[in-house]
Amino acid sequence: MTDRVLLIEDDADIALGVHTMLSRNGFAVTTAGDGREGLRAFHGERPDLVILDVGLPEMDGWTVLERIRELSEVPVLMLTAHGQESDKVRGLRTGADDYVTKPFGNAEFVARVRALLRRAGSSEQPAEDVYDDGHVRVNFAAHEVLADGVPVELTATEYRLLVTLVRHRGQVLSAVRLLDLVWNDPVGIGPERVKYSVMRLRRKLGATSGADSPIEAVRGFGYRYRADRNRAAPLRQPKRIYRLGTMSGS
Template identity: 55%
Template sequence: MTRILLVEDDADLATALRALLGRAGHEVLHAPDGREALRRLFADRPDLMVLDIGLPELDGWQVLERTRDLTDLPVLLLTARGAEADRVRGLRAGADDYLPKPFGQEELLARIEALLRRSRPAGWAADRLDTALHLVPERRTALWHGVEVRLSDIEYRLIQTLVRNRGRVVTTDQLLVQVWDGPAGVGRERVKFAVLRVRRKLQQAGGRDSHDVIEAVRGLGYRYRGEGRNPTT
């Protein structure tokens, strides 16, 4: 049974969501504030977090930041703050999805199912996809010039999709379908921010001599162009 940590300070909404998620076959852990959320995160090791932003003690932004310091646990932000600036902030901070209130029950369940599906190993064998890059699916990591790079599930699927299409442009819409499974309401900015995170991680691992291997093709999407040099030479 999948274990979901629900972080919500509205008691009535929390009760309704626990019933909804329970009927869908999930075990639901509830935290009414940010400090309790972090405690349960450590103690119970959930499979996914549904996180409100407006929380007592620690707000949702602080909880998300501390969660991302510890784990690549899928996080769905569920909040009344539906402004574009809040959605952008959430995605940049590492949230995997963002659903403004009010929301439909079926949409919430579909988004949770998509996140959980993506959090499982994709089943592709580990192989060397480039002279400098080796993906390790069982650990959801990459070896970049021999240095291990920790990736979230989304980041792993993103780099894997781009590298397997090396030299070809993968459009933003194609990435939304192949990496995010094309859930309703997902904005194109999500792809941009995920690419920026992957670029930053590879550059940090490769050091000053590491080239930017993901090329943005204006108006279309992204292309993996490879390191262009063999790390063994």
């Protein structure tokens, strides 16, 4: 299946160049010249990935990104002429998955697009529609997570982390491997980030400690999801509902 890319870029020359480059590499590309047009195309096309310029007319890229994140966790690659570290951090905290500064190399750009699609799993069908171990239930099609029957809303990164662990259940995944599978790492974040993300995910799933969570830390190696792990105490019901996009998820 051909991956569908939505390019929201107001510079006609850049839009033409990116469209041509991606089309030659086998992607189906739709373009939009401003933020409002881009959101209309997003709703109509349901793309697998969005390439989003920051400096858009009508509605800037930050606002477009926020609107997209209210509805979807589709991968978003920010494209901008601004190279300041603060802009990169803002984009990632708002929910972007990667950040490319103009000008950019064609080969690297295509590689980043492919990496985002690979991490999102958009190029392949999931092996199962629903995972349910009696405690955690993940509806992959609906992007819905329940813990002991209670809806738990996760950030995009937390959802990808849970899905990755669930789909590799029983396997030990190192922090470096999880960074590769779950995060796109443009600003050099380290494996320590995985530790804190796992801690947040455990809490959102209702665990009071690592001992009563199905996400097991294997000392010196990484993390493993074990649905059959003996828990020290019944898991508490999650007391808070987290809405997608309210945290950085990084």
